[in-house]
Amino acid sequence: MTRDNTKPLLLLHVGLLLGLFLLQFVLPAYHHTNMTRIMLLAAYATGYNILVGYTGLLSLGHAMFFAAGLYGAGMAAQYIGLNPAAALLLGIMCGAGLALAAGLVALRTAGVSFMIVTLMFAQASYLLILYFNDYTRGDEGILLSESSRRLDLGWATLDFVQPTVRYNLALLVFAACLLGLLALLRSPLGRVLVAIRENPERAKLLGYDIFRYKLMALCISGAMAGSAGACFALMFGYVGATYASIQYSILVLLWVLLGGVGTAIGPLVGTVLMFYLVETASDYTSSYNLFVGLFLVLLVLFFPRGIVGWLRDRAVPWLP
C-alpha cells in the first residue's frame, strides 16, 4: 500500500467506472436491467469483501444486512409513504444499525464460531421475517406501488422505475462503494484492518482495540449491503424474504471468492460472471444451484485467490 502507484490505480478504477457508464448506451434492454442488478449486487459484494478480504472476518450471514436495507426502505416507502431518497437513507441506516447490533454480540467470537454465529443470526432474521407475516408478507413479499418510487425534486421528477434512472443510480452506489473502499485502503483505518487480518495479536499489542475496529468494518460493510438492498427495493419494487435467506449469504461469498478475496474489483468480476452463469444454467435446468455448489468446492480447492487475486499474484502486484 505505498503511494507510488496512485496514477495507474486511479486510471484503472475510474476507467472501469467510466466504462460502466458508457455501457448503458450500447446494451439491449434485457442486459441493461441485468447490469443494474449486477452493479447493486456488486456493491453488496464490495461491502462483504471489506469484511472477508480486508479484515479477515468470514461472515456467513451477510444477507441480513442486505435484507435490512431492502425491508427498511421498502416498508417505509410502502407503508408510511416515505420518499425514495429518504427511504434509501433509512435503508442504509438499517443496514449499519443491524450490523452494529449483531456485531456487538457476534464479534466476541472468532474463526469457526464467528461463521456459525453469523449464520445463525442471519437464519433467525429470515425466520423472524416469516414469523411477522402480517407486516412483512413473509415469503410472498410486498409489491411496491409505482407512485412510492417516484421522487419529486420540484424542478424534475426522478422515477426509480425508469431504466436510465435505475442504471445510473446503481452505478453511483457501486462507484461510491468502490471508491470508498479504495479510500479506506489508503487510510490509517484500512491499514489497521489489514493488520487485524494478518496478525490480530500483534495489532492488540500495538495498542489497538481490535473489537472496536472490527465493529467499524462490520458497520461500513452493513451500510454498503443496506444501500444495495434499499436500491433493490426501490428500483425493482419487490421486497421478499428470499433475499434474507441463506442463499444470498452464500452467493455473496461465492461472488467474492470467484472474483478475488481482498481485491477491489474482484467482487464486480465475480458477480458478473456468476450472475450470467446462473442465468444461462437456469435456462437448461432448475437445479442451477448445482453450479453454485460445484464452483464453491472447486474454488476452495484449486483457486482460492480468485480471478483478480490470481492476476495480482502473476502479473499486476499493485492491484489493491
Added chain:
Amino acid sequence: MSLGPHLLLALLEGTVQAFVLALTALGLSLVFGVMRVVNVAHGTFFMLGAVVAWFCANLVGDHPTLGFLLALALSPIVVGSIAALCDVLVLRPLKHDPEATIVATIGLLYILEQGTLMTFGPDARPVEPPIQFRLLFPWFGYAGYKLVVVGASALLLLLVWVALKKMRIGLVMRATQFDSETAQNFGVPVERVYTGVFALGAMLAAIAGVLVVPVQQAHYLMGQDPLLLSFIVVIIGGLGSLRGTLAAAFVIGLSDGVISVFFSPTLAKILATLAVALVLVFRPQGLFGARQA
C-alpha cells in the same frame, strides 16, 4: 383435547424426536470431536439415507418390512461411501482446515441436494412403515412404529457407545482426537481414521433418516431441519463431548417437540437458532464441554 393429553402427545413426539436427533447429532459430534471440522452437509447425509430407503421400498414393492431391512443395510453403505469420497476428494486436500472445510461442505451441501433434486425430483414421497400398529391411549391413537424408532435408535446409540469406550476402534479415534501428531508417530493412520470417522458420522445420520422416513416423507430438502437441530445439540452440549451431545439431544428434542405443538414451529426454530448463537458467544464450551485454557 385438553392440556394433559396434549402435553402427553407432545412429550411422546418429543421423545421420538430426541432419539432420532441423538443419533443424527452424534454423527456430527464425532466428526467435530475427532477431526475438528464442522460439516455443514451433515443434513444431506440424513436426507440421502431417507432417499435410499425410498428406493429400497420401491424396489421390493409390497413388502415394507423387507424394504426397511434392506434400507437399514444399504443406506449406511451407500451414504458412508459418498461421505468417504467427499473426505478423500475434497476435505483431505484442504488438510481439514476449519474455515475452508465449512465453505467446502456448504458447496457439497448444494451439490448433494441439487443432485438429489435432479434424480429424485422435487416431490415429497412417502414410505410405508415396516410395521403398522396403533397404541390406543384413552385420548388418542399413536403410531406404534414410532416406538420401533425409539428402540432402534437406543440400541444403535448403545452399540456406538460400547464401540467407542471398549473397542480398539474407539481408542484409535480418541488418540487421534487428542493428539494427531503423536498418534501418527505411533503408527495410527490419521488420514484414514479421519475418512472412517467422517463416513461413520454420515452413516449414523443415514440410519436416522431410514428410521424417520416412514413417519415423515422423503424430500430432497428434508435434511435442513435436522442439520439445524444437530448443530444446536452439538454446540449446546459442547463440541466434542459425547455425553453432552446425548444430554442436549434429549433437552432439545423434547422442548422442540413441545414448543412446536403448543406454539408455532417457526417460533421453535427462531428460539433454537438464537440459542446456538448465544451459547457460542457466551458459553462456548457448551453446557458439558470442558473450557479450553
Added chain:
Amino acid sequence: MKLLSTSGLAREFGGIKAVDGVNFTLEQGEIRAIIGPNGAGKSTFVSLVCGRIGPSAGSIEFEGRDITTMPPWRRVGLGIVYTFQITSIFKNLSCFDNVALAVQSKLLREHGLRGLHHRRLRESTMSTLELVGLHPLSHTHAGTLAYGHQRLLEVAMGLALSPKLLIMDEPTQGLADSEIVEFCRLTRSIAESATVLLIEHNMSVVMELADRITVMNAGSVLAEGTPQEIRRNADVQAAYLGA
C-alpha cells in the same frame, strides 16, 4: 521511583504453575534483565505484565495504578510495550507499514484523529526506521527481510510507541555478533528515555547491559541483585550459571 510492581502474581496452566506467586519491583530508568533456565516462567511472567495472558492470581501495578484486569491494548496506551520472542511482524506488509501501524497508534492516542495527518505520520515513521537503520528498506516486504533485520523491525515497532517500559523477550536470539553489538548500543540509547525489561539467555549481553538482574527458576524469583552479586550467588550458580 517505582514504575512496575507485581504482588503474588501467579499463572497456572492446567495444574502446572508456570508463574508461582512472584513479587517483583522495577525502578524507573533501570535496565533489568530476567534470566533463568528454560521453563522458569520468564516469558509467562512478562506476558502477564503486558497483558497477553491473564493471571490466575495476584496483582500488577504500573505507575501506582492497578492494571491487573486492564486489556493489553490499554496497557500499550499507558506505555507498556512488548516485543515478541518469536518475531511477530506483519510479514505481508512493507517495513514502512509495519512501523506506521505503531506510529499511528501512538499519534491517535496522543492527538486524536488530527494526529493522523499523513505528513506527520510519514516523518515519524521514517525517523523511527532511521533509528534502527532500516530506512533504506522501508518499502521492502517485511517477510523477505533477513532474520536480524526482522528483529530490528520488531524493536522499531516497539520504539515507535514511545514506551515508558519496553519489554524485550530474547531480543538477541539468532543475531550475529556484530548485530548484537549494535543491539546493545541501541538498547543503551533507548534506556535514556525508557525503562527496559529484558529476557535474555546471552550472558555477556546481560552482564554488559543490565543494572540489575532477576533470576527466575520454576516459576518463582530465585535471586535478585547487581550483576556482580548474581555472579557470586551460590544458588544461582547451582541452578543456572554453572560457572
